[in-house]
Amino acid sequence: MISSNIRILRKRENLSQEEFAERFGVSRQSVAKWESGESQPDLQKCREIAEYYGFLLDILVNIPLDGSDSPEETTEGKYIFGMVKVGERGQIVIPKYAREVFNVNPGDRLMVMGDTNKGGIALAKVSFGNFFGKQVK
Numbered sequence: 424m425i426s427s428n429i430r431i432l433r434k435r436e437n438l439s440q441e442e443f444a445e446r447f448g449v450s451r452q453s454v455a456k457w458e459s460g461e462s463q464p465d466l467q468k469c470r471e472i473a474e475y476y477g478f479l480l481d482i483l484v485n486i487p488l489d490g491s492d493s494p495e496e497t498t499e500g501k502y503i504f505g506m507v508k509v510g511e512r513g514q515i516v517i518p519k520y521a522r523e524v525f526n527v528n529p530g531d532r533l534m535v536m537g538d539t540n541k542g543g544i545a546l547a548k549v550s551f552g553n554f555f556g557k558q559v560k
Contacts, residue, residue, distance in 0.1 A: 424485055425469065426460040431488045432476055433458075435520050447471060477505035477518075517546075 433443040433454070440454040447468060456462040464472065473483040482488075488503060504521040517527060525548055527533070534549045 424487060425463055425483060426458050428483055428486075428488045429454070429464075429472065430458045432472070446475075477507070478503070 429443075433440065438446070439451075440458070441451040444451045444454045449464075449468065453462070453464070457464055463469075469483060470480055473480045476483070482503060486503060502521070502524065504518045507515045507518065509515055521527070527548055531548060533546045535544065535546055537544045
């Protein structure tokens with residue numbers, strides 16, 4: 424799992440293996456071996472990579488970031504984009520890759536939904552004109 428996740432993270436940022444290696448203080452050959460599954464980064468390096476991308480270590484190691492290989496249900500179209508920090512006024516920055524996948528652009532409106540029983544908050548890009556039957560500004 425970790426080999427494909429490292430490859431996915433590197434490619435999402437359009438980094439070469441050498442650029443990724445420089446970012447984490449390893450050789451290009453190490454990154455190539457990680458991605459091929461020939462070897463794996465040590466635990467400290469895994470933590471460093473996970474923290475850099477805002478993931479828990481368990482996510483980097485055990486959860487497919489491309490939505491494949493889920494034994495319970497299809498994960499096609501489902502993503503984990505990482506974590507964001509909530510600012511003092513409640514603002515968040517949506518990760519670039521999430522904005523690209525969902526075509527979220529400056530000025531777009533997002534609906535914020537939540538479920539206190541499941542402890543979750545969700546964002547949905549909404550065309551209010553279609554949602555309410557008239558244009559909302």
